[in-house]
Amino acid sequence: MVQYDDLLRDFVGEFGTFQKICFVLLGIASIPWGCLQMSPVFMLATTDTWCKIPYDNEIASQFCVVNYTSNCEELIKNLTIPREKIDIGCGATWRFEQCHRYDIGNVSVVSYANEPNIPTSLNNTAKITCDHGWEYDRSQYKSTVSQEFNLVCDKFYLNAMVSTIFMFGLFVGSFVVGNIFDRLGRRKGFIVTLIVTIILGTIEAFAPNYIVFVVVRFFMAASGYGLYLAGFILACEYVGPSKRTLTGMVYPIFFAVGFMQLSLHAYFIRHWWILQLSIMAPCILFLSYWWIIPESPRWLISKGRTDEAEAIIRKCCRINKVELPEEEFREALKNIEKSMKERNSNYDVWSLLKYPNMRKKTLILFFNWVTVCIVYYGISFDTSSLGGNPYLNLFISGAVEIPACLCGAFMIDFPMLGRRGSMMFVMIFGGVTCIILTFVPPCGDYVWIGITLAMTGKFFITAAFSIVYLYSAELFPTPLRSIGVGLCSMTARIGAMLAPQLIFLGQLWEPLPPVVFGVTSIIAGLLIMPLPETRGRKLPETIMEAEEFGKKRKQKKNRWYPGYGEIMKVEADGKYEMNRL
Known part of the structure; x- marks a missing residue:
């Protein structure tokens, strides 16, 4: 029975001019999604914070003496804010406490130095919490979400909660947008999710409080996932079987370009809400795809809309400069439509766990997907803590993903490695790199050593991300391939939700995140050993073939x-x- 892939291979062309144009245009549309996912690096950036001081004018009138006081604001801060000693890895340093100030009950009680009328300190060491709000260091970030909604002290954990809720939105979105694309079509689903994302992204920039901000961000994550997923599905369904692996592994490069673009935006735009609007603005241009990008012919045929699919295929052939043999083409279309109608889908997700060998493979893949996600997003979100320039760090973090994806595509077909060996290699070596990172302090001459190790770990885990998609698809049987990979992807969101919380716990013990990244990566790599190699093997077509x-x-x-x-x-x-x- 002729399949749609046979039609592409024998008549249309597997990756002609038409497919290349669509692939690039859809890839460009996924760039803002990379910006949106990584925007918390700058939008939620934490800065030096200290209590807002009441009666500051009265204190200034007594403490700041003309011709003697060069920086009145700094003097008042030194006199009214306690300092605390912190360990930064290269030794101890002093900083202003973020959550306490001296209790200034009587500002007239001061002490003086040898020179008359030059006050040096307040005669009060009792400390109280910041009851009049906070002041922020705005030398680097003019405004952030943390500053806007005062996410400091007892509300500090709400910073990490933003990213966790966003990832939970992705988890929910993976259910919702998949059904939208199956019901409405890939192109219409793309436009619907694009419009919703633009509206929600704009509302988020003007959120009046934290609750509105996180609620809008949750729904924006669920809809925005469609920007990437619809483009990925369309790009893969346009191309032939021999090119699908390559396009599937190269497509994430556009997501990495979003990292790099975000770092440039954030460098020139220091207000979080303007940065958010700058990310959403280009999305308006993608509304034109309704007239540029055609629907997936594969989906149209599956819905019985063969005439529409035929028109798109003929257009593709004209652009690819391919002559269609009319009689064979029409016969092939009839066979494809008949084949799609005869397909049954009597399998469900429980079939993956019913048989022991399939259950073992599925659970191992689940653990690897969760690990890949927690390490990938953990390193990506934590670039600002590596020391050095945070904008350059994120730019490098995105740049290393490009060779990582290409390297992953090369490794999986290397005879000595294959799929299994490649996955083991990148997971274990990525884990070892993260563990070594725990011994490198993020300061002084060690900064670039730490950044290099973190980016090396990012390289390995990005390669793992590209490999695990293909390897999972080849291990699942044909009737459960989409269900299996989709379930793995949804399970991976657990890791994405845990990553921000793990970074937050790093405030209690700084080496915790890289230690967890390293240990889980090594365990995940070792668990790959009992799985079979799929390179050059006939893939399982039934449940029992997959079990054996x-x-x-x-x-x-x-x-x-x-x-x-x-x-x-x-x-x-x-x-x-x-x-x-």
């Missing part, structure tokens, strides 16, 4: 099983006896 695929059989000494009977060696001179099973 990679299963190790126990063999008795001097026995082997050719498939039709049991052959037992009975004598050393080469005589054999056949016992029929």
Whole structure:
């Protein structure tokens, strides 16, 4: 029975001019999604904070003396804000406390130095919490979400909660947008989610309080996921089978370009709400895709809309400069439509866990997906804590993903590695890199060593991200391939939700995040060992084939099983006896 992939391979072309144009345009549309996911690096950036001082004018009138006081504001801060000693890895340093100030009950009680009328300190060391709000260091960031909604002290944990809620929105969105694309179509689903994302992204920039901000961000994550997913599905459904792996592994490069673009935007735009609007503005241009990007012919045929699919295929052939043999083409379309109608989908997600070998492979893949996500987003969100320039750090973080994706595409077809060996290699070495990072302090001459190690870990985990998609798809049987990969992707969101919280816990013990990244990566890499290699192998078409695929059989000494009977060696001179099973 002729399949749609046969039509692309035999008549249309697997990756002609038409497919290349669509691939690039859809990839460009996914760039803002990379910006949106990584925007908390700058929008939620924390800065030096100290209590707002009441009666500051009265204190200034007594403490700041003309011709003696060069910086009145700094003097008042020194006199009214306690300092605390912190360890930065390269030694201890002093900073202003963020959550306490001296209790200034009587500003007239001061002490003086040898020179008359030059006050040096307040005669009060009692400390109270910041009851009049906070002041922020705005030398680098003019405004952030943390500053806007005072997410400091007892509300500091709400910074990490923003990213966790965003990732939970992705988790929910993976259910919702998939159904939208299956019901409305890929192109219409893309436009619907694009419009919703533009509206929500604009509302977020003008959120009046924290609750509105996180609620809007949750729904924006659910809808914005469609920008990436719809483009990915369309790009893969346009191309032929031999090019699908390459396009699927190269497509994430556009997401990495979003990282790099965000760092440039944030460098020139220091107000969080303007930065948010600058990310959303280009999305308006993508509304034109309604007239530029066609619907997926594969989806149209599956819905019985063969005439529309035929028109798009003919347009594709004209752009690809391919002549269609009319009789064979029409016969192929009829066969494809018939084949899609005859397909059954009597399998559900529980079929993955029903059989022991399939269950083992599924659970191992789940753990690897969760690990890849927690390490990937953990390193990406934590670039500002590496020391050095945060804008340059994120730019490098995005740049290393480009060679990582290309390297992953090369490694999986390397005979000595294959899919399994490549996955083990990048996970284990990525984990070792993260563990080494725990011994490098983020300060002084060690800054670039730490950044190099973090980016090396990012390189390995990005390569793992690109490999695990393909490897998972090849391990699941055909009837459960989409369900299996989709379930893995949804499970991975657990790791994405945990990553911000893990970074937050790093405030209690700084080495915690890289230690968890490293240990889980090494464990995940070792768990890959019992899985079968899929390179060059016929992929399982049924549940039972998938259950037998990679299963190790126990063999008795001097026995082997050719498939039709049991052959037992009975004598050393080469005589054999056949016992029929």
